[in-house]
Amino acid sequence: MSFKAVLEAITLLDSPKACGQAVVDAVNTWGVGQVSFKTIYGEKGHTDFVKILIPGQRGKSQGGNAPTLGIIGRLGGVGARPEAIGMVSDADGAVTAVAAALKLSQMAALGDTLPGDVIICTHVCPNSPTLPHDPVPFMGAPVDMATMNRHEVDREMDAILSVDTTKGNRIINVRGFAISPTVKEGYILRVSEDLLDIMSITTGKPPVTFPVTIQDITPYGNGVYHLNSILQPSTATDAPLVGVAITACSVVPGCATGASHPTDIEEATRFVIEVAKAFGAGKCRFYDETEFETLVGLYGPMTHLRTMGRDS
Numbered sequence: 001m002s003f004k005a006v007l008e009a010i011t012l013l014d015s016p017k018a019c020g021q022a023v024v025d026a027v028n029t030w031g032v033g034q035v036s037f038k039t040i041y042g043e044k045g046h047t048d049f050v051k052i053l054i055p056g057q058r059g060k061s062q063g064g065n066a067p068t069l070g071i072i073g074r075l076g077g078v079g080a081r082p083e084a085i086g087m088v089s090d091a092d093g094a095v096t097a098v099a100a101a102l103k104l105s106q107m108a109a110l111g112d113t114l115p116g117d118v119i120i121c122t123h124v125c126p127n128s129p130t131l132p133h134d135p136v137p138f139m140g141a142p143v144d145m146a147t148m149n150r151h152e153v154d155r156e157m158d159a160i161l162s163v164d165t166t167k168g169n170r171i172i173n174v175r176g177f178a179i180s181p182t183v184k185e186g187y188i189l190r191v192s193e194d195l196l197d198i199m200s201i202t203t204g205k206p207p208v209t210f211p212v213t214i215q216d217i218t219p220y221g222n223g224v225y226h227l228n229s230i231l232q233p234s235t236a237t238d239a240p241l242v243g244v245a246i247t248a249c250s251v252v253p254g255c256a257t258g259a260s261h262p263t264d265i266e267e268a269t270r271f272v273i274e275v276a277k278a279f280g281a282g283k284c285r286f287y288d289e290t291e292f293e294t295l296v297g298l299y300g301p302m303t304h305l306r307t308m309g310r311d312s
Helices: 003-013 020-028 089-110 145-152 193-203 232-236 262-280 289-299
Strands: 034-042 045-054 069-073 118-124 159-165 176-179 241-247
Touching: 003 020, 003 089, 003 262, 020 034, 020 045, 020 089, 020 118, 034 145, 045 089, 045 145, 069 089, 069 262, 089 118, 089 159, 089 241, 089 262, 118 145, 145 232, 159 232, 159 262, 176 193, 176 262, 193 262, 241 262
Parallel strands: 069 118, 069 159, 159 241
Antiparallel strands: 034 045, 045 118, 176 241
């Protein structure tokens, strides 16, 4: 179970002093992997980008050939101080990523090493700006989206789970989490059956998915509506990506405090860990490679959707 790791992650991030160094120190307690952070400054402040590599038995970091799973905790910020006191709803993606890092580090230290490497990235900012959005306000970020992608998307990731709070909408109306179809190189592909199986097992309920539009997989800043930033890492990688949306029955602003549910975050944390186990072992496919090649052969590449458009 990952509940203790989730509570520890919340304790680390629910503070005006939350920072990358605190996360690094907590993960390093288990003495496993490579953990680092880097402070990046933008027009609206600064944030600490954290990167954690948990080596696998047959992972590429050890000279093996097992595939590497990337887990990205996507968010604007863990807090909106001084406008709001406390951890905001938007922090759930970071909490999930940090909790997964803590749990996987503990597992490896005790001898339960996964087959493949796992790379976990997120950022920590306790005083991010807010952003107008319909139907409720979003959290902004101290740095732009291109900077976030540059520091959170690693070229060694063979597939990516992007975890993000996705409560500020009327599209997903359930408590817990939902997963997206697989996005790869501008294509929105079918939902992975393997991921649906893992979700059913970890939650004990039927799997929940959410719709994805063309707008959602185009870069921020192009003037079109986006559900949120959950699929933005797909604009910076060729790796297949699936969004893991932490959800609510009601419409909740990303800048709302007191709106995070540890039980929901724990379910998402267990899900990403189980995916990491299966993916590194070659037992979980994010997409059908043959079908993808057929689509590209029939209709051509869709990578132009990852750009800012013709004028760019």
